[in-house]
Amino acid sequence: MIPANFDYESPRTLSEALDLLASREDAKVLAGGHSLLPAMKLRLAQPAMLVDIGRIGGLSYIKEFADGIAIGTTTTHAEVAASEALLRNSPLLALAAAQIGDIQVRNRGTIGGSLAQAHPAADYPAAVLALDAEIVAHSRSGERVIPAAQFFTGMFSTALRNDEILTEVRISRTTGEGVTYKKFHHPASGYAVVGVAVRLKFSGSNIDSAAVGITGVADLAYRASAVEIALRGKPVSAIADAAARAANGVDIIGDYFASAEYRQHLVTVMTRRALEEAAASRRK
Amino acid sequence: MTRNVAITVNGTERRASVEPRLLLVHFLRENAGLTGTHIGCETSLCGACTVLMDGRAVKSCTVLAVQADGRQVTTVEGLASGDQLHPIQEGFWEEHGLQCGFCTPGMIMCSHDLLGHNSNPSDGEIREALNGNICRCTGYQNIVAAVKNAARKMSKPIAARAGAR
């Protein structure tokens, strides 16, 4: 339970970091270390070099701008969970962050690190999908904005290139929407057996549109589009039927805690409950 | 390849040349010669290695010593002022919040983080806050009582003198 040896650099600027990353094929970015270091201790990951971006100034922030809110890559889960700006204007990420791991993990783990790792049961992916977030990556050739829907490409795999560093997450405000993150915790690991992030926009008493991001159920987090379609323009009473489609077309994973069959059932229950909670939160 | 680090541990700067892979917990135990920070799982789940880094609870088995370079680390040994125990330590003693004592330093340091942000937590809040710390002996009930005991003491002004540095 000790990592294999590696080279280590802790650049002070982003451009230095990008140069280092480009210089070595086998280099990895280290942020808070709470996704990467456990894997390295189990020797599931053995990068030859770590580029620690933790000492680069200006990468930890939560900023409001005209179209929404931007979160810097090294912003910790604890900072996201406690952010007034987020809780007031777009609480979904904060609600998800509050349910990640434990105090210690939230104090160290970063939003960029978690997204870049793309753990299939991590909490943020469901939320960024539901928010249609933009994920910003930098490389020596400049900035690239990746829509959340295109960011996750598989288990532990993302659209990030080896020479890119995830620098920022941009989300829109969800004022007036019903928003929630509902999670069925794995009792040992704390990861999501099922995690459901929901945004409901209303027009009058009907649901105008729904965005449902789901994690823990498949190799990668996904948008439950069948649920969303079934809710469009429908009253709240349509939630139960819609939620039953939460796993439509999804290749469900199973493990010793929750088989695929159980997860399939659980995701419909949790989706229904999340939708109901989101609807209720908006009415408040 | 080794790197030079200077980590301030309980107010004293510790300098060492370390392998980048050296975990902070091993730095504290082997380089700084401290014994209070324990290794219980190595997978950042048991919380026995919890210390404060720049005032916030972290699991020192999941922080590299090089990441802690230049930072302030407080371990359980750094809480008491001379003979004066920290109120959280007193709480654990008075409420029998420990048996074998192995998880205790981590419990105390995590409680320190909690009470820094919530001076009067409910039972439920304490239990949730400690979900990254595992104890096999106590069934947690007296740990919850210990944290409440400490919260009561720390809300009184007199306790401030023994507060965290």
Added chain:
Amino acid sequence: MATPAKAPGRPSKANGKGAWVGRRLKRKEDPRLIRGISHYTDDFKLAGMVYCAFARSPHAHADIKSINTDAAKGTPGVIGVFTAQDTTSIGPVPCAIQMPGLKVPRHPVLAEGRVRYVGEPVAVVVAEDLYVARDAAEKVEVEYEPLPVVTDMEKALSNDTAYVHDEFKSNQAFTHTLKNGNLEAAFKKADKVVKQRMINQRLCPLAMEPRAVIAEYLPGENRLTVWSSTQIPHLLKTQISLLVGLPETSVRVIAPEVGGGFGSKLNVYSEEGVVPWLSMKVGRPVKWNEGRRENFMATIHGRDTINDVELALKKDGTILGMRSRVLADMGAYHQLLTPLIPQLTALMHAGCYKIPAIQIDIIGVFTNKMSTDAYRGAGRPEATYNVERIMDIAARELEMDPAQFRLKNFPKSKEFPYTTITGLTYDSAKYQESLAKALKLSGYDSLRKRQKSARKNGKYYGIGVSTYVEICAIGPSAATPAGGWESATVRIEPTGKVTLLTGASPHGQGEETTFAQLIADELGLVPDDINVVHGDTAVVPYGLGTYGSRATAVGGSAAYMATQKLKAKMATLAAHLLESKPSDIVFGRRSLSTKSGKKKSLSFGDVVTAAYTAHKIPAGFEPGLEATHFFEPSNFTFPFGAHIASVEVDAETGEVKIDKYVAVDDCGNVINPMLVAGQIHGGLAQGIGQAMWEELIYNEDGQLVTGTLMDYTMPKAHFFPEFVLDHTVTPSPVNPMGVKGVGEAGTIASTPCMVNAVCDALSPLGIRHIDMPLKPERVWRAIRQAESAPPKAESEESPKKQSKKGTAGRRRP
């Protein structure tokens, strides 16, 4: 219980308690622990110390074709790499159990040509640095040829199986039958027979401190000192001497601060042979500390039995007879007590009930897994689970309230000492009183009302009752493998301070405090005057250690008896100085005085000084104040109690929420109620942990798939409600303090209590049993199955006496 005739009484007592015994005294051991300045084994650093790490088998069953250690040896900083070829001089890992027909396989410290479980040590690397040792261990190249793997006990006993040990031509390690009474007649005349198959799953003891060993050998002095995280320093000393071939007089074992054991450190492990041998081999102190993954794979596991239980009943609820068949998974090898554990299950199979006839058949089975052995409760939780589950099922089948059913079958308190059908003599008990107290404390009637209204609202609310008796204070020597006594030396130092050397080896239980309390009361001192020393074989007389809820009842009794010897001696001296008779001397607060005539006194210190200066002593008086007692208990003790839990089941997800947990326990007289409550709390968490979450799973390939804290659910703080505790006090007559033991009670009672509660909640669906752990998917599946198919009848009406009432129907509440 005899106390030395000459020992004077204690100082003044209030309410039958001493000045210190019975008080919630803060622990003496805590200041060092809460400051983080105490020393567990891994906290020691010796000059010149080197580190070792083991290369372990990734296969459950395989032949070792070759081992290449070149790469490991070539790693800078590596001092040596050793395999079974090098360690032939180290004796096998010991098993202390002897019984007729028991197959004891050779258990080498490093695998010899074949590996039999995942995690079995194959090679060991010694290096200057911990990181280098672990790096190099990964570089040991072993070529394996996998063999068929045996994981399923029932298949292991069939003809279609491989053998874990070829030489036995069978995977059956032993069979053991305990029978008494006319069982055939009992079942023949029964109105009702209930049957249930129950799995008692494999568990990880998971002491928070993993094991650790440091050994230092000094050839000039021929002295080997071993620090080990153990519950049994003296037994380990003897075994290390046998393992490495040094005279026992050359071996010293120190159990420093030990971070929990729960039975997992009541053992002698291969590493405890290899590390001392390495220190002799490389001429340097050697440290090994176990990683948590190693702890999961290669420290003993608990439980793992398959149980078929049958109960014969009269329709009024009277128990007529009980029959159980228990398959017990030994794992691949026997550790120290492996085959003993299921025999305790057999012994305790009568529970706290009058059962006229019984038969328990135990079959020990070898599989390609880590050994099982003593884990908190050790055989008794398995017995209690079988008994309390089948009682609950019986009550339900007879449509009786589970509490009333139990009350009907308890022996009455005037029947104690009560001899059970399994041949044990229960010392003392008031089962009725205990259950009545629990019913009242839980508000049982209102819980039932709440259940009724919950059911009307479509909710599943359940109440579990469990009563238990356990066997503690292990134990009379004739009934234990290594003897069951305990030692104590009490030494009153010249300054009047007292040193107690106890053979008990506490690792969280707090005996530094409780033993000081009891001695303080005897001598008229305060607990701070008494220093309790344990865990060092060079300092403490031979003792057996801490396990089996024995430390206070046996070790405490030894301390008490040694103190009586000193009191008698001090009284003799005081009488001489005061020109009185020893029988006229009483102990007061730091004083000894005459009780008749004109009161004359000496201070405690004066008498101590007189004993050491020996200027004025009676003829034949031995100077000094030191006494040793080896206490041999005349019987076990049998603590008991009643627990009640209520739960709510989310029928959609299968999640169980614990609403309330009430425990009424009786451990006899209490020395420190705060510490007793702590033991109960911890036991409850472990017992509920088994019922609800904990589970070591080996897959068909013998891979441990829940072998990290990511997968193995250790209960956390937010899993539990606040436990509500109370107790009754029924002193034990078998030791001078009337104590019984409390270390395992919570674990034993709580497991069936939780399962009873969940099954009670789901009873409207016709669900009568779900195997542990009651994780959400299991519960959900049981509900789904109940809703889609009629319940499988596992009980049978006696053909001659058909009951008019059917079994509980299947319906949504």
